[in-house]
Amino acid sequence: MSRLEENILRGLNLIGYNGPLLQKTQLPVAIEGGPKNVEYTQLVNFLTNEIRTLLAIDEEVNAVTSPEDSVAFVMEITSFLKELNCPYTALTDGLVSDRLQNVSDRLLLLDYLITELMGARILQEKKPEKKIELKLQETPEGADMRLILQTLRFPKPPPNISITTLFQKLCPTIPIVLNKAGADIVGEGIFKGFLSEKQWEILGGIQKDLYHEYKIREGNVIDTIGRYHTIFSDRTKGKNELFEKIYHDKRKLLKVEPEIDMADLIAARTDLAIIEKTSNSSVRKNTRSQLQKVIIGQVPDRGGRTSEIAPPSPRNAPMATTVLWWRKRRIYTWGREYGWRSSIQRWL
Structure with a gap:
């Protein structure tokens, strides 16, 4: 070999x-x-x-x-x-x-x-080993839970903990934090207590009705905006492209689907039951704008209110009756001379 x-x-x-x-x-x-x-x-x-x-x-x-x-x-x-x-x-x-x-x-x-x-x-x-990077997509529920834990300054929970155990440790801490912070921060909830299975079904039906109502309202508002966003005064001529760009940028942010779920319904506060008038001064001070002057404008006072019309004085009542009788007599005589007596009589 x-x-x-x-x-x-x-x-x-x-x-x-x-x-x-x-x-x-x-x-x-x-x-x-x-x-x-x-x-x-x-x-x-x-x-x-x-x-x-x-x-x-x-x-x-x-x-x-x-x-x-x-x-x-x-x-x-x-x-x-x-x-x-x-x-x-x-x-x-x-x-x-x-x-x-x-x-x-x-x-x-x-x-x-x-x-x-x-x-x-x-x-x-x-050769250096390639590091495998796993990008985990966080769910909306997980993001909310993470914010709750960070707000309450909870330590990072272990990966093998169950949702039930986490809530059992989390729920007793919330009333303590609210008592220290005061009721003015988040307000007082409308509902306090526990719901049965049947009550949850009823609440789900209410949430469904509210969802459809808000969806119709938001859809109508968006349709109205899309229909009338090009109607402006003569002073805005030549700026259509600018308005279209501004409108489309804002329109992308508007959604027909309401972002209201069961959690929003349960978390409603007592101030939701207070209905303020839209013409209230405290509300109007936050809704006034220069655009209203362009759309509505200044309307002059034309008068004509019944409360402002003065009735005739009692001493002028006989004179008014005499004038009316004299007018009828002249019309009657004129009609008889021209053969229109019957017509005038019917008219009187």
């Missing part, structure tokens, strides 16, 4: 090969057969697959099942070596029928693949 064959056997032991060619008597026989020997091609297949896994090479080399497959094996190993940038031209150049036709080229192929596999494993060992 030559020194190169001994180096190949030593290299196969180092890389963890457990095939039949570890025996000193089997390796020379396989090398003598070359591409037509099944065990030789299986060894090449083992080495190339290991290199493919470490270096992400696309080409694949398959072992032969019969001597007739030797040509396909040579073509596959040639493509693999070219992708691996093999420096030995004797293994990649020339006619396909002339490659791997002598023992030295077959030993050179095994020695090259073994050394490349060792180098690939060393590089893989020294």
Whole structure:
């Protein structure tokens, strides 16, 4: 056995090969057969697959099942070596029928693949590991719970805690915090107590009705805005594009679907029951704007109120009766002279 064959056997032991060619008597026989020997091609297949896994090479080399497959094996190993940038031209150049036709080229192929596999494993060992970053998407409920825990200055709960246990520890703390903060911060709730299963169903029906009502109202308001947002005074001519841009930017933020759920209904405070008039001075001071002067304008006082009309004085009543009788008499006489007496009588 030559020194190169001994180096190949030593290299196969180092890389963890457990095939039949570890025996000193089997390796020379396989090398003598070359591409037509099944065990030789299986060894090449083992080495190339290991290199493919470490270096992400696309080409694949398959072992032969019969001597007739030797040509396909040579073509596959040639493509693999070219992708691996093999420096030995004797293994990649020339006619396909002339490659791997002598023992030295077959030993050179095994020695090259073994050394490349060792180098690939060393590089893989020294290569820094890729950190796998998992981006978890937080649900709205989870975000609310996180804000509650941060507000109450709770420590971070363990990952294996259940929702029931978390609420059991959380609920007794809320009244204590509210008592320290005072009732003016969040106000007093309208409902205090517990609901049965039937009451929850009734409350769900109320929430559904409110949802549909708010949806209709918001839809009507948005439709009205879209219908009349282009109607302005003559002073705004030439600014249509500016108004359209401003309108569309604001319109994107408007939603037809109300953002009101069961939690908002249960968390309603006592001030919700106070209904203020829209014309109340305390409300109007926050709703006045310059736009109302453009839309409504200043309306003059035309008078005509019944409370402002003075009745006729009693001393002028007989004179008014005399004037009315004189007018009737003149019309009657004029009608008789012209033959329209009956018509005038009917008219009177």
